[in-house]
Amino acid sequence: MTIDTNTLSLAQLPAITAAQMREVDRHMIEELHIDLVQMMENAGRNLADLALRRFRPTSAVVLSGPGGNGGGGLVAARHLVNRGVAIRVVLSRPDDLSPVAAHQLDSLRRMGHDISDEPARADLVVDAIIGYSLLGDPTGRAAELISWANGQETAVLALDNPSGLDVTTGRAANPCVRATATMTLALPKVGLLDAAEVGDLYVADISVPQSVFRAIGIEMPNVFAQNAVVQLTSTTEGPK
Numbered sequence: 659m660t661i662d663t664n665t666l667s668l669a670q671l672p673a674i675t676a677a678q679m680r681e682v683d684r685h686m687i688e689e690l691h692i693d694l695v696q697m698m699e700n701a702g703r704n705l706a707d708l709a710l711r712r713f714r715p716t717s718a719v720v721l722s723g724p725g726g727n728g729g730g731g732l733v734a735a736r737h738l739v740n741r742g743v744a745i746r747v748v749l750s751r752p753d754d755l756s757p758v759a760a761h762q763l764d765s766l767r768r769m770g771h772d773i774s775d776e777p778a779r780a781d782l783v784v785d786a787i788i789g790y791s792l793l794g795d796p797t798g799r800a801a802e803l804i805s806w807a808n809g810q811e812t813a814v815l816a817l818d819n820p821s822g823l824d825v826t827t828g829r830a831a832n833p834c835v836r837a838t839a840t841m842t843l844a845l846p847k848v849g850l851l852d853a854a855e856v857g858d859l860y861v862a863d864i865s866v867p868q869s870v871f872r873a874i875g876i877e878m879p880n881v882f883a884q885n886a887v888v889q890l891t892s893t894t895e896g897p898k
Contacts, residue, residue, distance in 0.1 A: 665889045671861070672876050673848040675826040676790045682844060685870045694726055694758050697864045700886075701843050702733020702762075704862040705784070705817050708841050708887050709734065710741060713813050715781035717744040721803045723787040723821070724751040724759055730817050731786025732762035739771060748777045750787050750800040783807045783814045785835045787821035790847065795831040796822050804833040813838040818847075820856060825849040845871075845878065846890060859890045 674682075686692045709715060720735040722728035728749070735745045747766065749755070752773060755763060763773070777783075785807055787800050796804055804821050807814050814837045819825045822834030825847035839858040842850055844866045850856050863882040871878035881888055 664885055665891055666861075666881060668846065668851060668859075668890050668892060670879070671846060671881065671890070672878065673846045673851060674876065675848055677826070678874055678876070679790055679825075679844070679847065681874045682866055682870055685873055686866060689873075690867070690870070692865060695729075695761060697843075698726060698729045698758060698762065699733055700864040701730040701817065701862065702735075703737050704864075704887050705730065705734040705815070705841055706737035706741065708839075708860060708862070709738065709782060709784065709815055710743075712839060713782050713815065715743055717780040718746075718782040718784055719777045719780045720745060720747045720784040721777065721787050721807060722747060722749050722759070723789070723800065724749070724755045725789060725791070726756070726758060727786050727789030727817055729756070729759035729762045731784055732759065732766055734784060734786070734817070735771070736762070736766050736769065739766075739769065744780075745771060746778055746780065747771065747773045748775070748803065749773050750798075750803055777803065777806055779810065779812070781812055783810055783812060785814055785816040785821050785837060787835075789818050790825045792822065792824055792831065796833060801833055804835050808833065808836050814857075816840040816856075818843050819850060820853075823849060823853055823855050828853045830855050841887065845876075860887050861890055862887045
């Protein structure tokens with residue numbers, strides 16, 4: 659079923675847990691050979707598009723973690739640079755990147771952009787520190803960057819979930835990013851639906867076919883027929 663709209667009510671989409679999203683990723687990689695780096699490219703490009711459409715920044719600080727979420731943030735940084743935005747990238751664990759995040763950082767460096775030790779004020783903060791695999795409260799540098807983001811007066815755009823928010827239970831860790839907007843991937847996660855830390859919620863296409871959702875028992879409407887990023891609203895809200 660195709661839904662002909664640019665915005666959706668939350669009631670029109672199923673929501674999934676972190677465990678179900680892991681199954682989606684597993685099916686994509688093992689069954690379809692659509693690698694994480696491909697999904698990451700879709701996520702980061704869509705995040706950059708949403709950042710430009712919603713916030714129109716001339717500068718942005720991208721806070722990236724060592725895993726897939728951080729890699730998506732680095733992809734977004736690359737696309738924002740290509741579209742004229744001044745970028746500062748800060749890594750929470752620069753010496754412990756996963757292979758996919760390291761690959762994205764290498765591409766960004768080959769374009770002439772390196773990482774910074776410290777964040778600085780910008781038009782927009784992009785939160786890509788911790789994804790849906792959060793375990794416990796953030797600590798160390800990740801916690802420091804989350805606290806820094808929360809202390810800014812500018813907008814914060816989170817990738818997939820605000821860092822520190824449990825996407826299954828909706829529990830906000832200490833600390834947890836308080837986002838202006840969150841762009842979640844493939845489907846909304848159940849913990850995002852009522853959490854104040856999420857801000858305005860969007861869902862983005864990362865090329866997951868409907869057959870993958872059916873394989874885990876979910877019937878997914880074709881919500882991305884018109885746009886790769888769709889805003890989700892309550893039944894009483896309008897789009898922003």
